[in-house]
Amino acid sequence: MIEIESLSRKWKNFSLDNLSLKVESGEYFVILGPTGAGKTLFLELIAGFHVPDSGRILLDGKDVTDLSPEKHDIAFVYQNYSLFPHMNVKKNLEFGMRMKKIKDPKRVLDTARDLKIEHLLDRNPLTLSGGEQQRVALARALVTNPKILLLDEPLSALDPRTQENAREMLSVLHKKNKLTVLHITHDQTEARIMADRIAVVMDGKLIQVGKPEEIFEKPVEGRVASFVGFENVLKGRVISAEQGLLRIRVGEVVIDAAGDMEVGDQVYAFLRPENIALSKSSTQSSIRNSLQGRVTEAWVLGALVRVKVDCGVPLNVLITRRSAEEMELSPGVQIYARFKASSVHVLR
Numbered sequence: 001m002i003e004i005e006s007l008s009r010k011w012k013n014f015s016l017d018n019l020s021l022k023v024e025s026g027e028y029f030v031i032l033g034p035t036g037a038g039k040t041l042f043l044e045l046i047a048g049f050h051v052p053d054s055g056r057i058l059l060d061g062k063d064v065t066d067l068s069p070e071k072h073d074i075a076f077v078y079q080n081y082s083l084f085p086h087m088n089v090k091k092n093l094e095f096g097m098r099m100k101k102i103k104d105p106k107r108v109l110d111t112a113r114d115l116k117i118e119h120l121l122d123r124n125p126l127t128l129s130g131g132e133q134q135r136v137a138l139a140r141a142l143v144t145n146p147k148i149l150l151l152d153e154p155l156s157a158l159d160p161r162t163q164e165n166a167r168e169m170l171s172v173l174h175k176k177n178k179l180t181v182l183h184i185t186h187d188q189t190e191a192r193i194m195a196d197r198i199a200v201v202m203d204g205k206l207i208q209v210g211k212p213e214e215i216f217e218k219p220v221e222g223r224v225a226s227f228v229g230f231e232n233v234l235k236g237r238v239i240s241a242e243q244g245l246l247r248i249r250v251g252e253v254v255i256d257a258a259g260d261m262e263v264g265d266q267v268y269a270f271l272r273p274e275n276i277a278l279s280k281s282s283t284q285s286s287i288r289n290s291l292q293g294r295v296t297e298a299w300v301l302g303a304l305v306r307v308k309v310d311c312g313v314p315l316n317v318l319i320t321r322r323s324a325e326e327m328e329l330s331p332g333v334q335i336y337a338r339f340k341a342s343s344v345h346v347l348r
């Protein structure tokens, strides 16, 4: 459906380099990356707002690289919604239809019903809440019955509850209208929940494409690992490697990890804070790693507590508030940090 072949474009101090990507028809595809990665520019290239320096864009097999945006037959929802403030909601919707020369008044009402904005049709966009504006922006995009929907951070301006409703609504519309969606976000949770597949973009480059579990469990580069939540990065050297089980020396500490490396390799071991458990005693269990250490800091974050532990290596740990209270955790307390070998993601 959407084929991007070696797309490059340079702006003053920023460039998108050699991006290639295939999005299947009907896929919900998320482009994930930190702020300034070039996600918006990438989406705008696909929509035809800029002409690339090199490379091709094919929509449904048709080369649209040099065609104007109207010929791309794509609907775009902007981060700030960009509703026309001098038109009421109904006229905002009708505008899109006029542009595409669609004359079907029923579509406005049907789309308004789908997006639950029937009661807002006479209102001025400036009087709407953020969530209502977002639904109107989506309605304006969908009223022309596009095959491809491009969403630029569509949920970032909404409060968490409204975000949840909007996510659900987007999923329903995606399935009902058999849309191919390209959704960009810097929010990992959003990407993980919504995507069939994810492309990670950083510094104008496409780093990894895969299913959510591949991106979140098997990131291919350290910067992706850090971005998707592997906060602990331990640099070490492999001292033994047998049947997929590695022993890695990190300073004075030795940890076990699952992976495919060779003895002598210098590696980075990545570990999520939520995959480390704390206990006051070193009880026997199948968990391979149990490092003795001392709590250096602890902050309460609602139902969770973020704990810094010094085990010869510094570790960030996230545990429930209840566990922290049961263990009477506070700076200076002696503790064991425990984690499975399979929780450690090892990269060269």
Ligand SMILES: Nc1ncnc2c1ncn2[C@@H]1O[C@H](COP(=O)(O)OP(=O)(O)OP(=O)(O)O)[C@@H](O)[C@H]1O
Binding pocket: 011, 012, 013, 014, 033, 034, 035, 036, 037, 038, 039, 040, 041, 042, 186
């Ligand atoms: N018209 C332009 N001319 C020159 N540079 C630009 C232009 N538009 C954006 N940039 C720069 O390109 C880089 C990528 O911007 P872009 O908006 O695509 O990032 P993003 O990944 O969408 O970030 P965010 O999540 O913050 O929106 C930034 O450094 C930005 O300053």
